[in-house]
Amino acid sequence: MEDEERLADLIKGGLAGEGFAVDVAHDGRDGLWMATENTYDVIVLDVMLPRMNGYALCSRLREAGDWTPIMMLTAKDGIYDEAEALDNGADDYLSKPFSYVVLLARLRALVRRGGRERPVSISVGDLVLDPAGLRCRRGETDIALTPKEFAVLHALARRAGEVVSKSDLLAQAWDFSYDGDPNIVEVYISALRRKIDVPFGRATLVTVRGAGYRLEAA
């Protein structure tokens, strides 16, 4: 107990020196509560905690949908314990005694990888484009689009509120070598209106005669 608190203080001091802000909980329940109430970059967790052990706390958090990176500290060093920690949802573990250098390095690795990249989706009013899924929705309604339709709409949405010329659309949605009838753009505009405007009684896809088309911004 004394030991654990000294260790906690040590870690806290060291991490603070590295620029982390640190909260310390001295038992499992408190830890769980703090973790659910706050958002942390990373959680460092001792397996042997009063009132709720590390494994339990870990899986509780995961069940609750909390995917904050967790570093588990364990006194035992049987390999199956390590595996158990990981399978309980920890992201990494460290067996005591461990070196401070290693702890910091591992925490840095955890934090760095913690949160990042989110699929980009484009919104224009209540119209949402999902490039990863090649589909779109207006409000709550899913709209099925063919790849070509999506490409055209995407080109328009990326410049929502601006006029996009027919040749720009051709350049962006069609193969570079395409040299067919430019009328094809009109055909696709027509199809898009039938899908994203007409059923909703809207008119967001506007023709600008002699210049191109504009997707009305919010």
Place this chain on the structure above:
Amino acid sequence: MEDEERLADLIKGGLAGEGFAVDVAHDGRDGLWMATENTYDVIVLDVMLPRMNGYALCSRLREAGDWTPIMMLTAKDGIYDEAEALDNGADDYLSKPFSYVVLLARLRALVRRGGRERPVSISVGDLVLDPAGLRCRRGETDIALTPKEFAVLHALARRAGEVVSKSDLLAQAWDFSYDGDPNIVEVYISALRRKIDVPFGRATLVTVRGAGYRLEAA
């Protein structure tokens, strides 16, 4: 050298049994090339590699903006080496000799946390994938899958809601050296539908013509 190759084979065999598709490179340059050309769930890297050591390979990849999780295998056990591995951009390390159980568990943890937050078992609506058991269930019904079927479904499930291209599926579920008919993907998609959709009157595995396949998220 002989040793390394035997180890590589061992790991490859074991991982294949876990449903991973495995490519092996026997020197650093090859490894770098393969890593940049393909997309992997995880990279396992020996520190002592001919033609380019593990540290160098690791930082090269990171400089190039490749953040694939990397597991570093090291023969030394000085703690600063471990820290060095981590600071060079590795996500985890393991000192030889290590146990197979630990390697697998750590790899699972790495892969799990590789992209976004990801539970050990992947759920897509009422479809649950159990990577450890190579099986899945829809609602209360257990569904038997072959390793290949599982690999394909796994690749789709990890990106549920997104379109996964046929070549991505090939790259993830088949070996690097596979260069057969891409039609094989269609064959497996067909088999998967027969197992996870048709019996349940669903249609969650969607073809996006000219783009790939999408497993509908919840």
Place this chain on the structure above:
DNA sequence: AGGGATCTTCAGGCTGGCTTTAGGTGGGTC
């Protein structure tokens, strides 16, 4: 060595997206 499961190849049939066509609509200009 035999048998079964799994993986892969192959080929025929079909679907549905892409493109073209052609007739219609409406705004702008003289």
Place this chain on the structure above:
DNA sequence: GACCCACCTAAAGCCAGCCTGAAGATCCCT
């Protein structure tokens, strides 16, 4: 008001891409 030109859109043909059953190849277990 007449004309022209840009644009709209329904319809239809074509063809790449996809589906799927079946047969051959391979691997693995007994």
